[in-house]
Amino acid sequence: MLGVLRQSPSVHVFREKYGDIFTVQAVGMRSTYVTSAAAISAIYRNSKSFVFQPVRLEASAKMFDMPRSIVYDNDYMRETLYPLHHRLLASSNVVPMVDALIMHTVDGVKELSSKITENQWSTTLEEFGHRTIFRAISASMCGPRFPAEKAYDPFAAFDDCLPLLAAGAPALFVQKGIRARNQLIDMFEEYLGTPGWEEGASELITAIVDGARNESQPPWTDRELATAINSDFWAANGNMSWGFFWCINLMLHEPQGLAPLYEEIDAARDSWLKAHPSADLSGDSWTELAEFLNNASLPLITSVVSETLRVSLSSFSVRAVVEDGVTINGYPQFEFGKGDLLLCQIRSVHLDQEHYGPDAAAFKPDRFLDSGSVMQGGARRPFIPWGGGVSQCDGRHFASKGCKFAFALFLLNFDITLDPAYEAPSSGSALLDTSRIGAGILHSTKPTHILVSKRK
Ligand code: HEM
Known part of the structure; x- marks a missing residue:
């Protein structure tokens, strides 16, 4: 059954067949899939019985190779490291990291512009966009001294293997991913030994390192710290870059391409310059760009994000059952025992026609404009990309602002179109690799060829 789930092009169809909740027993593991918004929200509300922390701790060991001694033998991770993430990534504290992302994206944009020597540059969106944002995210977290460019390929290999590591696949299938993971951990260890590595690094990373070196008993070694930083690095880059x-x-494959978004960003820039005649949005001053981005009204771009x-x-928001005889409110027929795992399928909620209508599977850029996020009767449509309840994604403020601002900076600077020399599917969604179930934002099935020129 698990194999069927992994190969299925659209796991949400299982809801139609098996209902809101169904249990799968495979390779000695019992997992329960939860597919409806009502059941998932009942699970989030009962945070005493359905808990994320044991899942996060086990993932640290199993997927990120953090030594079990630091994960389980003292409470430093639970008592200090997790609350630290929560505090430093809170909306009011994450501003410097968002600013750093703007600054490094502006640098990335300048570097890309310098490559456009002719009228148009023929490249792929992977090289042009994904690699650039990966480097900007890396620098905003770890500082510009971390060799992000060198980390790109090992990160991709590790990330590709992550769903298999999570599923506990046999060594033969995960060898390449484990080699790549070791390479990344080596790089982080070396970076922690480089004098001045802290310069430009986020408070998130410097506070983790200071705390684990000075407060934890026993103190963590740099190797142990490197495994923890790799795990945060994945949490940020694994989803946000995609x-x-x-x-x-997805916009490039729309009939009008990026045109409606150029219109919005140009209008916002023009009205900002009218109100702030001395502002410099040419790209030379990232601080002025940051001020503009933080204040501009960009409803369509926000809706597109x-x-x-x-x-x-396609994330699973996983909860462990921590006591025997528990039920999900509203579903008394299913009883769970201590140690059971509930895999809440965010994708099936987001593609549910009951909430999003008959075109639920289609990408509609303006869906979240105005009243689009509200259903008839006034209830909000269920939208849970960050999971929910007390353990929802700590990085959501950084990620949502970061995606929006980086996207806006690209729109200000580049004319991007699909390259007509390559055949493109009629919808961008056709490029989503839906076999990567449960491990975050989907990857693409093949490269997207684009033509880029500088915007006048
Ligand atoms: C588009 C980008 C991102 C998406 C879609 C995403 C999604 C998620 C999801 C679905 C969860 C599980 C929450 C739950 O089960 O309720 C999660 C947890 C988490 N994410 Fe993200 N995430 C993103 C970016 C980030 C970034 C940039 C960071 C850090 C800078 C981050 C740090 C975390 C952490 C620390 C947790 C664990 C939270 C806890 O244990 O309470 N994420 N994320």
């Missing part, structure tokens, strides 16, 4: 990528890609997450995300 979120940004799909914002551009949400709609992109809705259509491209």
Whole structure:
């Protein structure tokens, strides 16, 4: 059954066949899939019985190779490291990291512009957009001294293997991913030993390192710290870089391409310059760009970011049952025992026609404009890209603002179109690789060829 789930092009169809909740027993593991918004929200509301922390701890060991001694033998991770993430990534504290992302994206944009020597540059969106945002996210977290460019390929190999590592696949199938993971951990260890590595690094990373070196008993070694930083690095880059990528890609496949978004960003820029005649939005001053981006009204771009997450995300929001004899409110017929795992399928909620209508599977750029996020009767449509309840994604403020601002910076600077020399599917969603179930934003099935020129 698990094999069937992995290969299925659209796991949400299982809801029609098996209902809101169904249990699968495979390779000695019992997992329950939860597919409806009502059941998932009941699980989120009962945070005493359905808990994320044991899942997160086990993932640290199993997927990110954090030594079990630091994960389980003392409470430093639970008591200090997790609350630290929560605090430093809160909306009011994450501003410097968002600013750093703007600054590094502006640098990335300048570097890309310098490559456009002729009228048009023929490239792929992977090289042009994904690689650039990966480097900007890396620098905003770890500082510009971390060799992000060198980390790109090992990260991709590790990330590709992550669903198999999560599923506990035999060593033969995960060898390449484990080699890549070791390469990344080596790089982070070396980076922590480089004098001045902290310069330009986020408070998130410097506080983790300071705390684990000075407060944890026993102190963590740099090797142990490297495994923890790799795990945060994945949490940020694994999803956010693809979120940004799909914002551009899905729009490029729309009949009008990026035109409606150019219109919005140009109007916002013009009205900002009218109100702030001395502002410099040419790209030379990232601080002025940051001020503009933080204050500009960009409803369509914001809607595209949400709609992109809705259509491209396939995360499981996992909860462990921590006591025997528990039921999900509203579903008394299913009883769970301690240790059972509930896999809440975010994708099946987001593609549910009951909430999103008959065109639920389609990418509609303006779906989240105005009243689009509200159903008849006034209830909000269920939208849970960050999971929910007390354990929803700590990085959501950084990720949502970061995707929007980076996207806006690309729109200000580049004319991007699909390259007509290559055949493109009629919809960008056709490029989503739906076999990567449960592990975050989907990847693409093949490269997207584009033509880029500088905007006048
Ligand atoms: C588009 C980008 C992102 C998406 C779609 C995403 C999605 C998620 C989801 C679905 C969860 C599980 C939450 C749950 O089960 O309720 C999660 C957890 C988490 N994410 Fe993200 N995430 C993104 C970006 C980030 C970034 C940029 C960071 C860090 C800078 C981050 C850090 C975390 C952390 C620390 C948790 C664990 C939260 C906890 O244990 O309470 N994420 N994320």
